[in-house]
Ligand SMILES: [Zn+2]
């Protein structure tokens with residue numbers, strides 16, 4: 272089945288690729304905010320949930336711009352696949368976990384370095400500050416950022432998938448995992464009460480929003496522990 276999907280991405284009319292990219296990204300956006308709303312509805316009475324940031328018109332506009340940019344990045348990725356810059360290999364179940372963890376580890380490291388750099392330089396004021404207008408989060412927080420930051424993340428993904436040739440399922444699984452991790456990181460509390468010394472949970476990134484000097488990591492706390500920027504709460 273993986274081969275059929277890749278062949279389709281190679282052969283489909285480019286206008287269809289554009290439509291799929293936009294529809295897919297806006298559908299994921301809709302599912303994300305629905306998930307956020309349902310979780311908050313279910314847990315509101317059970318937990319002392321943190322106050323939420325109000326939904327602002329400017330944030331809706333910014334989120335829509337970023338979802339559109341995600342679609343453009345996806346189209347660019349498919350174009351690179353067509354011209355052979357990104358190679359999609361056949362699925363090998365024995366290699367799948369190694370490749371998935373390899374992508375995760377590499378993105379985690381590159382994102383930590385870049386996240387740390389934007390906080391420690393003039394770039395914070397010009398780019399990253401937009402995402403940190405949320406000391407408290409809401410359903411849009413994950414998607415609200417300076418558009419250049421979004422492009423930067425897209426470039427990292429393209430670099431990683433160029434360096435590590437993956438099958439289409441690893442790519443899809445990673446993108447789904449990344450979205451889920453992003454949602455859980457901005458939901459405002461530790462939804463699954465998950466605790467692990469090396470893997471981040473819902474509170475890890477929330478603590479970064481409360482205190483911009485700590486917890487720069489994404490999926491793991493390895494780099495924060497190494498660079499002594501990790502704090503539990
Ligand atoms: Zn930050």
Ligand SMILES: [Zn+2]
Nearest residue numbers: 402457476480
């Ligand atoms: Zn955030």
